[in-house]
């Protein structure tokens with residue numbers, strides 16, 4: 336990497352207790368910050384506009400209309416522009432809905448600001464830009480949604496429709512979950528979480544030692560953990576509430592990924608944690624060249640099976656989804 340100011344090769348330097356790239360000639364520091372985006376909940380007669388994504392990532396899945404904010408526009412302007420580009424609707428913004436972070440990607444770290452809005456031309460709804468479809472959905476007919484942040488927004492929207500005011504309370508109790516690559520100090524906790532898997536409820540000491548050794552030594556394993564400060568405060572010792580482990584299988588003419596294990600502490604299920612772990616695990620598998628992701632469906636618990644179906648696995652004994 337070269338300095339974008341003077342062209343000198345950047346050097347890794349310890350700054351603010353983090354490794355950062357710094358220019359030895361002019362002092363320029365290449366900071367890595369989240370990219371800001373905007374999303375809209377466009378409501379009309381109790382229904383919400385969703386678009387089906389026409390391009391990767393998550394091609395073919397539904398999301399709220401959203402996009403990145405350009406340098407020369409305000410966040411409100413970006414919301415109105417994205418709505419028009421993706422849905423053909425002219426919208427009036429009603430209120431700020433919430434701000435959500437996605438440090439885990441995809442693929443870059445970002446934050447997204449959601450607004451509530453209503454269309455002034457609801458009859459003109461049509462898919463535009465990179466959307467392949469656009470439609471109004473009622474609360475009872477919502478499809479599978481790509482992206483953890485959008486799922487959390489929809490969960491809050493549904494909650495608020497049931498009991499007004501609940502959404503505000505829900506917003507205060509959003510789990511502060513972040514996802515990062517696993518480190519050696521996490522291995523003990525990961526093996527402990529494995530006991531939540533139906534096939535592993537009585538792991539022997541030998542099985543635990545073997546799992547720990549694989550976590551330490553295997554370059555074919557990609558492991559990520561989800562952390563919550565709230566959980567750390569309650570448990571007094573660990574922030575880790577879940578993990579995902581993906582194995583890479585290099586075949587003769589194709590690399591496949593195997594979803595080895597995904598575990599989330601029971602009280603953190605249905606809060607988007609599994610989705611965040613799944614998103615980062617599949618992203619890493621794709622980066623390492625995997626063309627498909629396989630899963631042994633028979634080893635998953637009923638609630639895990641329900642989750643896997645909701646993200647696109649078909650439920651056959653060895654289920655697969657294509658990654659590219």
Ligand SMILES: [Zn+2]
Nearest residue numbers: 338341358361
């Ligand atoms: Zn420089």
